[in-house]
Amino acid sequence: NSRTLLGQAQRDWLYGGLATTDTTWNVLAQQIMMASLRSVGDNGKELWPMDIWDGYPYERQQLLQVLKSLGTPNPVVLTGDIHSNWAADLKLDFDAPGSETVGSEFVGTSITSGGDGADMTEYGAALLANNPHVKFYNAQRGYVKATLTPSLWQSDYKVVPSVTTANAPISTRKTFVVEAGNPGVQEA
Structure with missing residues (x-):
């Protein structure tokens, strides 16, 4: 319970902002995946990645509970620095698939990494x-x-078939939406 990613000052600042927001979309942009992986x-043993929010499960649970209890409108987490694309629902309890979804997460890959x-x-x-x-x-x-x-958030996952080929075409691999007032990602 003592491990923290945010630290007290940053957590207080974040929770204060979430308590007073009046925007339609509340975006948390950060560098590590929030959804459990x-x-x-x-x-055969379960692995726990420690360099994402899974390494801070208590603090993540607190943040997701704050989003719910404050009724923060339309929380969306944008994440990078993982070198792959992801779309996920943010659940109050990731171990219970039927648990309430309180937010959405979109993770973007890198465009300049090797390979x-x-x-x-x-x-x-x-x-x-x-x-x-x-x-x-x-x-x-x-x-x-x-x-x-x-009324709508749309995330288009743009991909290239090759970063080693000059002028490689870019295409939309997948599109997801979040409807305002309805947390969770939906395929468009």
Whole structure:
């Protein structure tokens, strides 16, 4: 319970802002994935990634509970620095698939990292199977384009087939939306 990612001063600032917000979309932009990513190692034991919010489960649970208790409108987490694309529901309890969804998360890949990536990997397929709140995984290079209106958030996952080929075409791999007042990602 003592591990903290935010620290007291930053947590107080964040919770204060969430308590007084009057915006339609409340965006938390940060560098590590907030949704839980449960996986199983070759030895059959559960793995816990420590360099994402899974390393701070108590603080993540507190933040998600604050979003719910304050009734923060339309919380959306934007995440980078993971070298793959993800879309996920943010649940009050990631261990209970039927748990209330309180927010949405969109994770964007890198566009300049080495290697061309892949549409799907064994790792990605295993994570999707073990994490029903995760709606999308893709390991290609690209970016996420977000379009917001008062009633809808749209995230377009833009990918390139190759970063090593000059003028490689860019395409939309997948599109997800969040309806204002209805947390959770939906495929468009």
